[in-house]
Ligand code: FAD
């Protein structure tokens with residue numbers, strides 16, 4: 038198969054890119070599960086954008102820089118925020134319906150770290166609304182083909198022409214991807230003039246996560262193996278408030294917007310505790326709140342803390358948070374009468390595939406968009422609801438850049454077919470599933486919210502054993518999605534640990550007891 042644009046991923050990043058790129062050529066979108074099963078679909082709080090006075094671009098820029106602990110790239114922050122209003126208009130033009138107040142203005146919510154009300158939302162199911170409307174636009178377009186349950190295994194570069202490629206090579210070029218076709222059960226070659234990695238997050242390397250099962254760091258691992266640049270992986274964001282319900286995967290999120298509406302974190306004695314940690318209380322940036330919750334759980338020895346929303350007017354639940362209300366009710370918790378048990382969970386990767394201000398990676402003809410990318414927007418900690426925005430801004434910019442260049446790119450033929458020689462069907466799936474469990478346990482206990490040099494070293498050593506065993510298994514196994522995911526999760530976990538070991542300080546989401554922050 039040959040296409041102009043090969044887009045790996047059908048979340049907000051992949052779909053919004055495709056909806057722009059369709060004007061410039063044929064687009065093929067891959068999703069490794071059903072096209073609608075993405076992190077995008079689960080987003081609750083909404084999308085941050087500057088809409089009305091008294092908000093301003095400068096205020097949103099400042100909030101983003103503060104949350105990112107000044108590690109964010111100021112130019113990228115300015116680009117993202119000043120383009121926010123236009124990109125939200127794109128969503129509205131594609132049919133996305135954001136809630137409005139009685140006066141007809143958009144009903145803006147507030148979340149942790151935001152100095153103004155600026156989060157556009159569709160009740161507490163903003164992501165579902167975006168996912169559906171973008172998918173509806175894409176699925177009927179003659180220039181867009183969506184291949185569901187197709188798994189991208191590797192990016193194709195000069196390496197697959199038999200040439201030597203190392204991390205020091207400066208002219209690496211991407212020619213498409215090797216993709217597992219579920220109908221033939223074979224790995225096939227898709228050649229593309231331009232390839233876009235939009236594979237989402239990494240949450241499943243941890244035991245408890247808000248991310249759907251598709252979030253296994255595939256794109257990051259593929260780019261790392263192709264010798265592209267990856268950075269900032271130590272900055273894994275844990276969301277402070279997911280519903281305590283052991284064994285539910287993904288963990289059900291209790292949006293930060295509920296705290297924005299007045300809900301307060303409380304300990305087992307019913308006391309509000311966030312004031313002990315930060316003057317902004319329950320609405321402090323996410324890294325601070327997640328660490329405080331983790332600390333309170335350790336002090337009390339209990340498995341969760343509480344979110345108290347009992348004082349909120351019932352209409353707030355019915356109008357803005359109906360899904361949270363009914364989910365809690367399904368577990369016997371009436372959020373207007375009972376406190377909600379909450380626990381932190383791995384939520385978002387602030388690091389990822391390095392890209393420039395056009396979403397271009399260090400590899401030619403290869404772009405990375407959305408959560409798998411590292412634009413420089415989030416620094417050491419992402420400001421709530423800046424992720425959907427980042428995806429839109431950089432999809433638009435990448436399309437502008439790629440559309441200009443595609444006229445001069447030829448499809449590269451003569452690539453070797455996937456070599457499956459010497460591989461057999463793996464009958465021992467237990468080896469894969471048990472390794473995934475081990476990996477999640479290592480990452481949760483040694484590379485979680487609070488870290489130390491010793492824990493990181495232990496994680497590193499254990500991960501190396503899993504790496505060796507899995508590579509050995511992979512070399513003689515017929516390709517399956519599950520073994521590829523395990524391989525990608527090991528690679529992602531390795532990158533997180535490697536970066537965390539290098540950072541000899543506590544900063545933002547990376548907190549080590551060996552390097553206490555200079556001031557809090
Ligand atoms: P995704 O939406 O995750 O899509 C990834 C796609 O890649 C999927 O189609 C998947 O099938 C495909 N894929 C992956 N690997 C492969 C492969 N090997 N081969 C083929 N296809 C592959 N952000 C906000 O800004 N505001 C919020 O309110 C908000 N709430 C959130 C709530 C939850 C519960 C979660 C989990 C996240 C939330 N976030 C929020 C973060 C935000 O939703 C995500 O960062 C964003 O949706 C990621 O979009 P994406 O397009 O990059 O990836």
Ligand code: SIN
Nearest residue numbers: 081082292293421422
């Ligand atoms: C939330 O709704 O609390 C999540 C928002 C985000 O992850 O940006």
